Amino acid sequence: MRFAIQINEGPYTHQASDTAYQFTKAALAKGHEIFRVFFYHDGVNNGTRFTVPPQDDRNLQKLWTELAEAHKLDLVVCIAAAQRRGILDANEAKRQGKDGDNIAPGFRISGLGQLIEAGIQADRLVVFGD
C-alpha cells in the first residue's frame, strides 16, 4: 500500500512524531511505500537540525533524517507553517534576509499543495497529531 503521512506536532511535547516515525518504519519494513511525510503546524519543528536533546534520549530529527536517507523518503516541511516558526533553508534565509538556516538534512521546504497531492496520490493519508 502507498501511504502518505502528516505530522501535526513538534517533537518531545507530543508523541505524534514518535508514533509517526514508528508507523513509517513499520510500514516500510512490511514492504509498503511511503509517498511523502508532510510536516504541518508545530510539526515543522521536527525539521530543525539545531535540536540537541539529552544524549540518553532519542533524537527525533536525526531518526527522521536517517530513515529518509535509508529509504529515500520525501520529508516535506510546510513553508507557511515553517516561516511562522523559524524553520528556514538556505534559499528562504536569503530571501527573508535572515542570518542563517536550520533545516535538517533529508528535509525540504515546500507548499501545502504537496499535502493535497499526497492525499490524492496515496492510498491512505495517516494524520498524526492531537
Next chain:
Amino acid sequence: MSDEQTKKKFLYLNRKAPYGTIYALESLEVVLIGAAFEQDVSLAFIDDGVFQLMENQDAAATGMKGFSKTYRALGDFEVRKLYVEKESLDLRGLTVDDLMPIVYEDEDEDYAEKPSIILVGKTEMAKLIADQDVVLSF
C-alpha cells in the same frame, strides 16, 4: 500536481476552537490551497470546532488576526459543504442560529444563494467521515 484525473473525497475535520490554538487558521490555509486541486471537498465541524463558525467574532482584543470572514468566502472557492454536528452544538448551548450564515452561489439555479452549512447528527457525521477518501484532521 497529478496528471491523473482522479477526484477524491477530501474532508477537513475541524475539532478545535479558533484562536486558542492555530489549528483552525492553518486548516483554513490548507482548504484554500487545496481548492485549486478541484477535489470533492467537505468541511466538518465537531467538538469545539463548531466555535469556528460563530457569528460576530471579534479577535481584536487578542491581538491576533481575525479570520472568521474567510469561512464566508469559501463558496467562492467551490467549498460548499460545511457539515456541523448537532450534538456538538447542543453540548455547548448553541444552535445553528448562533453560526454565521454561510452561503454559496448555485450556478445551476441562476446563482441563487444557498446555505453551505448542513446540520447533521452524530450517526450521520460518522457515516460522512467513513465515506471519505482522505480525512485531514485538525
